[in-house]
Amino acid sequence: MLDVRDIHKWYGPFHAVRGVSFSAARGEVVGLLGPNGAGKTTSIRMITGVFPPTRGTITIDGLSISTDPEATRRRIGYLPESAPLYPEMSVTGYLSYRARLFGLSSSERAEAVERALGLTSLEAVQRKRISALSKGFRQRVGLAAAALHRPGLLVLDEPANGLDPTQIRQMRETIRSLAKDACVLLSSHILSEVELTCDRVVVIAAGRVLADGTPAELRARHAPENAILIEISESETTAATIAIRSTAGVAEVESGKLENGWRSLRARLRTSKESGGADQLSLVARSLHDVGVVPRVLTPDAPGLERVFHSLLESSATAEPERAA
Numbered sequence: 001m002l003d004v005r006d007i008h009k010w011y012g013p014f015h016a017v018r019g020v021s022f023s024a025a026r027g028e029v030v031g032l033l034g035p036n037g038a039g040k041t042t043s044i045r046m047i048t049g050v051f052p053p054t055r056g057t058i059t060i061d062g063l064s065i066s067t068d069p070e071a072t073r074r075r076i077g078y079l080p081e082s083a084p085l086y087p088e089m090s091v092t093g094y095l096s097y098r099a100r101l102f103g104l105s106s107s108e109r110a111e112a113v114e115r116a117l118g119l120t121s122l123e124a125v126q127r128k129r130i131s132a133l134s135k136g137f138r139q140r141v142g143l144a145a146a147a148l149h150r151p152g153l154l155v156l157d158e159p160a161n162g163l164d165p166t167q168i169r170q171m172r173e174t175i176r177s178l179a180k181d182a183c184v185l186l187s188s189h190i191l192s193e194v195e196l197t198c199d200r201v202v203v204i205a206a207g208r209v210l211a212d213g214t215p216a217e218l219r220a221r222h223a224p225e226n227a228i229l230i231e232i233s234e235s236e237t238t239a240a241t242i243a244i245r246s247t248a249g250v251a252e253v254e255s256g257k258l259e260n261g262w263r264s265l266r267a268r269l270r271t272s273k274e275s276g277g278a279d280q281l282s283l284v285a286r287s288l289h290d291v292g293v294v295p296r297v298l299t300p301d302a303p304g305l306e307r308v309f310h311s312l313l314e315s316s317a318t319a320e321p322e323r324a325a
Helices: 040-047 069-073 091-101 106-119 135-147 165-178 191-197 215-222 234-245 280-290 305-324
Strands: 002-011 014-024 029-033 055-060 076-079 153-157 183-187 200-205 208-213 227-233 250-259 262-269 297-300
Touching (some): 002 040, 014 040, 040 153, 040 183, 091 106, 091 135, 106 135, 106 165, 135 165, 165 183, 165 191, 191 305, 200 215, 200 305, 208 215, 208 305, 227 234, 227 280, 234 262, 234 280
Parallel strands (some): 014 208, 029 183, 029 200, 076 153, 153 183
Antiparallel strands (some): 002 014, 002 055, 227 262, 227 297, 250 262
């Protein structure tokens, strides 16, 4: 559906995007991650046709955004970080107006508005003025407007920005629903939400792609450290820590938070090669049993996307001076 090949963008002497390449298929939710100034927003603006790349190609459904700009834009739905809403209009009035801008006929507009309201669960507020809606509902109106014309590519820039946890969950469910019929490209700073929502993640820093893969692939490739999470009573902390540290394959034991008399411990493990491939969970459980400690929780603690992200940025920062040398 979307194919981005070696795109570059210069602003005068400043090289903002330096050879970004990735692809995304219909039915996929692809997350675009990176720190501020990484080139995410510039990449999104090139993909959505706001301005052309200085070099490189972008194709949507096989059509080039450079040679077929009108045809490709009709295939795109775009929700920028600040949704372009008219607060004095009602929800249905605004969506009908946007449908006319997309060139839909009168009968098509009614059907498109009804469908968009249903997809984004806006039926209960469809007659209200946008100015009277909460931040979460306003974001949903922006998403409904972007999805009105059934675009093949839906580009969402920080769709969960400023939402509370309940609204974020609702937004996630809506995005997954929209992805059944479209390719969704999502940019967000909420790493936990990206991990829950996206099928694939593309990490960008300093205008370059650092990694591209599923969250599981990125964890295995860039943050392979495994750990075990243990919760024991506060009175058993010392005995448990000593027992776990003495267990084969355990590199270190980190003490975590104390809550209602229970202490959390995190046992960082060596690589499977160093530990001989043993079942670390069973070894730790046996060590605790031998000193009479019964844990409330004993479970694998896999690295999250946040650790992957910081690991990639640290590696990139180390490599950057070498490139310049």
